[in-house]
Amino acid sequence: MDRIAIVGGGRLNGEIPISGAKNSAIKLMAASLLTDQPVRLTNMPRLADTRFLGKLLQRLGTSVVESDGPDGPETLLHTPEIVSSIAPYDLVRQMRASFNVLGPLIARTGHAKVSLPGGCAIGGRPVDLHLKALEALGARIDMHEGYVYAQAPRGLKGAEIEFPMVSVGATEHALMAAVLARGETVLKNAACEPEIDDLAECLIKMGARIEGAGTPTILIQGVSRLEGVTHSVIPDRIETGTFAVAAAMAGGEVRLTRTRAHLIDALIEKLEEAGADIERTNDGLIVRRNGARLKAVDIETAPYPGFATDLQAQFMALMSLAEGESVFKETIFENRFMHAAELSRLGADITVSGREARVRGVERLEGAPVMATDLRASVGLVIAGLVARGETTVSRVYHLDRGFERLEEKLSACGADIRRIQGPEGVEETE
Numbered sequence: 001m002d003r004i005a006i007v008g009g010g011r012l013n014g015e016i017p018i019s020g021a022k023n024s025a026i027k028l029m030a031a032s033l034l035t036d037q038p039v040r041l042t043n044m045p046r047l048a049d050t051r052f053l054g055k056l057l058q059r060l061g062t063s064v065v066e067s068d069g070p071d072g073p074e075t076l077l078h079t080p081e082i083v084s085s086i087a088p089y090d091l092v093r094q095m096r097a098s099f100n101v102l103g104p105l106i107a108r109t110g111h112a113k114v115s116l117p118g119g120c121a122i123g124g125r126p127v128d129l130h131l132k133a134l135e136a137l138g139a140r141i142d143m144h145e146g147y148v149y150a151q152a153p154r155g156l157k158g159a160e161i162e163f164p165m166v167s168v169g170a171t172e173h174a175l176m177a178a179v180l181a182r183g184e185t186v187l188k189n190a191a192c193e194p195e196i197d198d199l200a201e202c203l204i205k206m207g208a209r210i211e212g213a214g215t216p217t218i219l220i221q222g223v224s225r226l227e228g229v230t231h232s233v234i235p236d237r238i239e240t241g242t243f244a245v246a247a248a249m250a251g252g253e254v255r256l257t258r259t260r261a262h263l264i265d266a267l268i269e270k271l272e273e274a275g276a277d278i279e280r281t282n283d284g285l286i287v288r289r290n291g292a293r294l295k296a297v298d299i300e301t302a303p304y305p306g307f308a309t310d311l312q313a314q315f316m317a318l319m320s321l322a323e324g325e326s327v328f329k330e331t332i333f334e335n336r337f338m339h340a341a342e343l344s345r346l347g348a349d350i351t352v353s354g355r356e357a358r359v360r361g362v363e364r365l366e367g368a369p370v371m372a373t374d375l376r377a378s379v380g381l382v383i384a385g386l387v388a389r390g391e392t393t394v395s396r397v398y399h400l401d402r403g404f405e406r407l408e409e410k411l412s413a414c415g416a417d418i419r420r421i422q423g424p425e426g427v428e429e430t431e
């Protein structure tokens with residue numbers, strides 16, 4: 001099992017190119033099942049999650065070819081025929097987004113058997129909204145022994161679907177299924193995350209008829225088939241935000257490139273309120289902090305364009321050294337404060353009560369062994385390690401590898417003292 005060791009104290013100075021968004025790439029990969037033509041995804045992040053999903057797609061009949069193109073890493077996905085409509089437990093349990101193959105499989109073949117998903121353990125994470133949306137589109141759903149069985153022998157039919165709460169995954173799932181359904185579908189109270197816009201943009205290029213993606217109401221006119229496409233994955237806003245927080249934490253000056261500052265407006269507002277200096281550029285942003293201690297600010301997570309729950313752990317690490325007390329309210333997932341206990345091992349002063357955490361800024365953190373509990377929590381610990389005195393070792397790095405491409409390399413290039421300690425060969429720990 002690999003660990004990451006960080007010796008804290010140095011500032012960060014330099015440039016970090018941002019990769020394609022994990023949470024977009026994996027949905028786009030699933031969407032490639034909707035056509036029998038080749039789908040070329042450029043600006044692809046190379047991550048454990050994209051690798052896992054590639055394995056699942058291969059099982060379903062997709063050829064998956066990775067290469068390096070002029071715009072960085074590419075993946076060519078081609079599913080001339082669905083050879084299996086079964087997504088087995090072993091390939092779905094590791095990552096939530098694997099479940100999103102269900103809709104495309106039903107849309108393409110009229111039936112599917114997909115294991116209930118895994119993913120970060122940050123709350124109950126049911127899939128009822130996904131299933132209700134598919135039922136509304138005419139699929140018959142049954143559940144046995146951890147598997148969802150879906151049937152729509154005469155194809156899917158457009159419907160009006162109003163989500164009782166905002167769900168990124170359910171919105172994407174309904175969108176992917178509705179593009180090949182007969183007639184019109186209206187999605188109300190849809191999620192507005194940039195990854196949904198990215199998915200819709202790709203589907204439109206494939207011939208889908210979609211209006212309103214990125215707003216709470218999405219209108220879809222079903223078409224009978226989709227074409228192949230070349231599509232560049234949107235920059236990863238969570239990686240962008242993570243490095244922005246890391247720079248604000250360590251101090252110095254870091255230029256984030258190949259990204260878009262507006263994707264993290266809510267975070268930028270909070271970083272500025274805390275006292276960091278942010279400059280928006282044509283291809284990203286520059287984050288500076290020279291000397292002065294940051295001030296405590298409060299955070300409440302919310303669906304986009306609100307403060308992203310996927311940046312909450314990183315910001316908590318930042319606030320652990322700020323002057324004053326900050327209150328964190330986590331409104332999306334009921335169990336997403338597991339990093340608090342690990343940050344406390346480094347000397348942070350944090351009290352968690354239900355969905356609220358109070359962080360009283362301390363003068364310094366001290367390095368210690370800590371354990372990653374989920375993807376974003378683990379990078380929050382790395383950020384804390386960047387400033388903690390002495391060495392911090394983060395174990396269970398497989399969480400980190402799900403969503404951060406070449407993290408050590410990118411931080412080292414800015415002067416961080418960070419290295420991976422390889423675990424014994426042949427031992428790959430999974431969730």
Ligand SMILES: CC(=O)N[C@H]1[C@@H](OP(=O)(O)OP(=O)(O)OC[C@H]2O[C@@H](n3ccc(=O)[nH]c3=O)[C@H](O)[C@@H]2O)O[C@H](CO)[C@@H](O)[C@@H]1O
Nearest residue numbers: 023097125126127128129130166167168169170310332333
């Ligand atoms: C792979 C991916 O893109 N993951 C992201 C996606 O997760 P994911 O798509 O799983 O998150 P959702 O937006 O669906 O979840 C939001 C809330 O809705 C609840 N819910 C969701 C579906 C459902 O059928 N029933 C239900 O009750 C969830 O438990 C949660 O409390 O959006 C989250 C919220 O921005 C991010 O933290 C994840 O990084």
Ligand SMILES: C=C(OP(=O)(O)O)C(=O)O
Nearest residue numbers: 096097119120310375376
């Ligand atoms: C929670 C995340 O991923 P998943 O939904 O796959 O668990 C994440 O990307 O932060």
